[in-house]
Amino acid sequence: MRRLGCFPLVPPRALAVEERKNNNSKKKALKILVKAATGEGSCPRARACRGGACLGAQGRAIWRAGCCETPAAEAAVSWPVSRETQGGPDVGAGSLAGAQITSETKEVPENQPADIPCSAFRSQSSNPRIEWKFQKGSSLVLFYYGGQLTEPYKTRVRFSPTVIHFATVTRADTGKYICEVVGDNSQIAKSEVNLIVQVPPSKPVAHVPTSATIGSKALLRCTETDASPPPTFQWYKNSMLMPADPKTSLTFKNSSYSLDSTTGVLTFEPVSSFDTGDYYCEASNNVGSPQRSEAIHMEASEVNVGGIVAAVVVLLMVLALVAFGVWFAYTRGFFSSDTTSKKVIYSQPSHRSEGEFKQTSSFLV
Template identity: 35%
Template structure:
């Protein structure tokens, strides 16, 4: 029987009355639990210590610290944003979220600044939109900034600054990174028309409008080419390397299998664009034909040289200006014979002796 000084006892019957948990409290704060089972089994006792009561004087310092901490939070201006890294397509609109969560100031001062290329400029100052956003931006909900018709030049860091004079912490700021994506335009592709077997060939693909910078991929006969031909057994007969950052496709030594229709695709997160197909022909180098052509040229040069020599020997290149008839001027008894040549006005004379 439980002594009266141990206090009230609590019993819980489980398992259709076959197991009983009984507990009673000691005056000094200890608990005794006894499990009594039907039958001769021995009782099992467990002792639990009741946690001591906290005195009010011990709780007072923590209570005052909590009140002080809550007072600091209430008296400080705090900002948050629903999206600190917004991404938008060019010519669309975007909202830069800046929300005041806590403030005791009814009319805080709001400023927006743009940070780009290590330069900081005002976007919203003195309750007016400034700079290149004038006419296509406005303030929403006292602090957020909305921009219409965004361009690639709007990609930058934007800082929202709030000054609340009546708060314990008067200033807070938040930085938002805006990314404006631009779809690539049709890239410019350059493909050599004909390349001999074994020679090097370079294919170019360039695009300058996409933002962020696009990545390039090349296709041959509508089959995408890997960045390295050695990485794919399908291209084991080829030897090329593709730079997806610059768009160049370099063949170190072309093979007959490299002939085909080539085109390039420039793509980024905003979209993609491709150039027109261009054919590259790989032909065998005919060594026998080249040697035969050289021999023919040498033979022609030899015949020309022989013809010139024969013509010179026969006198075709000698200027005969002395072929004329000798006559004597009867009007001049000077004993001089005059010779007229074929050229008019060309007179020569020679002396003659009369015996």
């Protein structure tokens, strides 16, 4: 069975005739296609039908994303189409075979050598162009490009067409390695390897409240940041493993809790008197030995109504004493601002003759 592909592009002269019949938007798109047919501009013949993205419609084809990677032309340009059988020769030098993608996962212990194969490479290709990319999360960087390794891999990696060899890998090397090969007749093949660098878990940390009120909700968390692949978690109470469903155990059937082994969250809802005890968690990922946290005691207790009432009474007594003290000070005049001052005027005695009596000084109060 044969499948449709892309014929050589329409000659520039024929496109020029069609250009005069179209509206302004289509004229612009056809000019781009003329450049593609002549090997000019940003759309060389080798990329005109990348990925076999041209779909036939009555002997014509519509422009699809991936062909020439020119957004302005996606909705306006058409050309004749046909396809050869998979693996057969392409009709026209401007077409590419549909990209073949293989994927696999590889796990390697940390600080050990690792080989990342390029399954897309075929030895029958005379002069293939090979590119390696490294993807981690939303980050994508070129690993091998233009016939050479990029920094910082030059000193850590040995390249060959079929494989890249790491002398040692670290946890930072965990991610997706993408190999793209453009072979004869511009055929594209791609292979992906998800590398997981195995790292044993470190000692986890248990977050446990020291007290919890009976009837309320209590949340216990277990965290660990180093393990690769990510660990699973288990919880222990008084050195006894807690099952995922408490109703399946005679020891924990009186407790009401839920346990998420992926996130390490243990939720009591509601807390009961049976939940008092020493808790610790364990992290494991089948790499190395499981690691346990320190044990922390949680006390489940009733609401202390008597203590609350006593505290309220003491507070009211203190407020009453303060009010009485203010009233007493006010009645004694400690808060009065009226004060009287006295001014004394003294006059010096004047000279007088002997035997003469006369009042010569006085005090005025």
